[in-house]
Amino acid sequence: GAVVSQHPSRVICKSGTSVKIECRSLDFQATTMFWYRQFPKQSLMLMATSNEGSKATYEQGVEKDKFLINHASLTLSTLTVTSAHPEDSSFYICSATPLLDSYEQYFGPGTRLTVT
Amino acid sequence: AQTVTQSQPEMSVQEAETVTLSCTYDTSESDYYLFWYKQPPSRQMILVIRQEAYKQQNATENRFSVNFQKAAKSFSLKISDSQLGDAAMYFCAYVGGNSGGGADGLTFGKGTHLIIQP
Numbered sequence: 001g002a003v004v005s006q007h008p009s010r011v012i013c014k015s016g017t018s019v020k021i022e023c024r025s026l027d028f029q030a031t032t033m034f035w036y037r038q039f040p041k042q043s044l045m046l047m048a049t050s051n052e053g054s055k056a057t058y059e060q061g062v063e064k065d066k067f068l069i070n071h072a073s074l075t076l077s078t079l080t081v082t083s084a085h086p087e088d089s090s091f092y093i094c095s096a097t098p099l100l101d102s103y104e105q106y107f108g109p110g111t112r113l114t115v116t
Numbered sequence: 117a118q119t120v121t122q123s124q125p126e127m128s129v130q131e132a133e134t135v136t137l138s139c140t141y142d143t144s145e146s147d148y149y150l151f152w153y154k155q156p157p158s159r160q161m162i163l164v165i166r167q168e169a170y171k172q173q174n175a176t177e178n179r180f181s182v183n184f185q186k187a188a189k190s191f192s193l194k195i196s197d198s199q200l201g202d203a204a205m206y207f208c209a210y211v212g213g214n215s216g217g218g219a220d221g222l223t224f225g226k227g228t229h230l231i232i233q234p
Binding site: 031036042043093095 | 149153158159160161163166207211213219220221222223224225226227
């Protein structure tokens with residue numbers, strides 16, 4: 001149980017375009033989903049916290065107009081990177097917290113974004 | 117703000133031996149949770165073990181155990197009988213116990229690259 005999927009697993013886009021990444025909890029409902037970014041050979045850094053039906057909370061230094069997050073249901077959150085630039089190239093990982101356990105997070109497999 | 121420090125960028129151990137990965141953290145909260153995650157080359161984050169700060173007993177999961185020293189804010193991971201499949205990046209992570217409900221994101225250490233020598 002507790003499976004989280006992400007789509008796509010890899011995406012290449014041109015500079016200036018937008019790309020959407022989906023995060024789904026497949027077998028549980030998630031009150032909260034999180035988006036992390038991981039640069040090569042570095043740790044995961046929390047970008048934003050997404051609660052179903054409300055606005056996302058962004059970490060300091062993360063541009064909310066650039067990284068649009070929508071959490072429309074208890075099983076789906078999306079991250080849209082708008083007007084992508086090469087420096088946005090990274091590995092984006094989502095995680096989800098089940099309704100009954102606010103501290104356990106289940107991670108998706110990640111999405112590798114390359115902006116050319 | 118909470119910080120998590122992993123002072124060992126890389127560790128190497130012989131197969132079947134025991135290795136300990138260190139982690140220290142800084143927090144002013146009294147209620148929190150600590151985790152060790154494994155990230156193999158596939159980059160899928162896998163939960164290895166979890167410790168609730170209010171529990172004095174150290175968590176254990178098969179070959180994996182922790183040494184949780186709350187006063188020292190230390191949370192090391194011991195891997196016994198190391199196997200080739202244990203080779204991966206290991207991240208220590210912290211989350212506060214939010215008394216107001218809801219969930220907070222994890223704060224990760226920089227990671228330790230564990231190499232298993234056959």
